[in-house]
Amino acid sequence: MNSSKKKSILTDKRLFSLVQLNEKISLESFHCQIDEYNNYLFNEAIRSQKDQMALTWLLRERSSEIIVAYMSLISDAIKLSATEKELHQLDYHFKTIPAMKIAKLAVSTAFQQKYKGIGTLMIEMAIQIAESCNEQHFACRFITVDADIEHNETVFNFYEKNGFIPNEEIKGKNRKTISMRRDILFRA
Numbered sequence: 001m002n003s004s005k006k007k008s009i010l011t012d013k014r015l016f017s018l019v020q021l022n023e024k025i026s027l028e029s030f031h032c033q034i035d036e037y038n039n040y041l042f043n044e045a046i047r048s049q050k051d052q053m054a055l056t057w058l059l060r061e062r063s064s065e066i067i068v069a070y071m072s073l074i075s076d077a078i079k080l081s082a083t084e085k086e087l088h089q090l091d092y093h094f095k096t097i098p099a100m101k102i103a104k105l106a107v108s109t110a111f112q113q114k115y116k117g118i119g120t121l122m123i124e125m126a127i128q129i130a131e132s133c134n135e136q137h138f139a140c141r142f143i144t145v146d147a148d149i150e151h152n153e154t155v156f157n158f159y160e161k162n163g164f165i166p167n168e169e170i171k172g173k174n175r176k177t178i179s180m181r182r183d184i185l186f187r188a
């Protein structure tokens with residue numbers, strides 16, 4: 001489908017609801033173009049959740065309850081250089097800064113072809129979760145991601161468009177992923 005013909009979901013978020021993964025929810029309808037991400041959802045996500053290793057959130061279409069996208073969230077802490085701390089106005093001597101990582105994110109191919117902006121909506125929802133932690137439970141300054149360029153060569157651009165910047169320590173290294181961060185308090 002031509003991307004200009006895709007409907008933007010950012011104009012009507014009521015089409016979808018976010019629910020936490022549980023064993024009663026049927027996952028079969030989900031399919032994205034990367035097998036590793038399908039296999040994780042079908043075979044690993046429940047176990048990871050029980051072991052408190054990763055908590056998975058499902059975006060479902062309200063009318064059909066079909067799974068549109070999922071993300072797995074974990075706590076994180078990142079090291080920033082003096083220059084990076086200055087950029088984020090973090091005048092602290094701590095070596096690590098509190099963060100929350102999007103450990104997995106995938107959008108169903110069928111819905112990706114139908115709507116524009118589902119991946120972006122998932123990031124917005126991850127930020128809302130981090131903000132509610134800040135209000136009620138614990139501090140979290142950054143959302144982080146290891147952009148999986150091994151499976152999706154250009155995915156770096158998707159995160160960059162969503163306000164993520166690469167961490168200094170990884171620049172220039174030949175990796176399968178690029179560690180990126182987004183400041184949820186100030187836009188660096």
Ligand SMILES: CC(C)(COP(=O)(O)OP(=O)(O)OC[C@H]1O[C@@H](n2cnc3c(N)ncnc32)[C@H](O)[C@@H]1OP(=O)(O)O)[C@@H](O)C(=O)NCCC(=O)NCCS
Binds near residue numbers: 108151152161
């Ligand atoms: C990456 C992914 C989550 C993006 O979801 P999406 O719903 O297509 O993203 P959006 O519609 O919100 O896109 C926002 C912008 O990023 C761009 N974008 C999305 N995916 C991109 C990609 N792989 N490469 C380059 N740009 C991309 C879009 O064109 C759009 O740009 P625009 O605003 O200038 O039009 C989705 O493609 C996916 O699930 N891929 C398979 C799994 C995967 O790679 N997950 C990430 C692992 S770190």
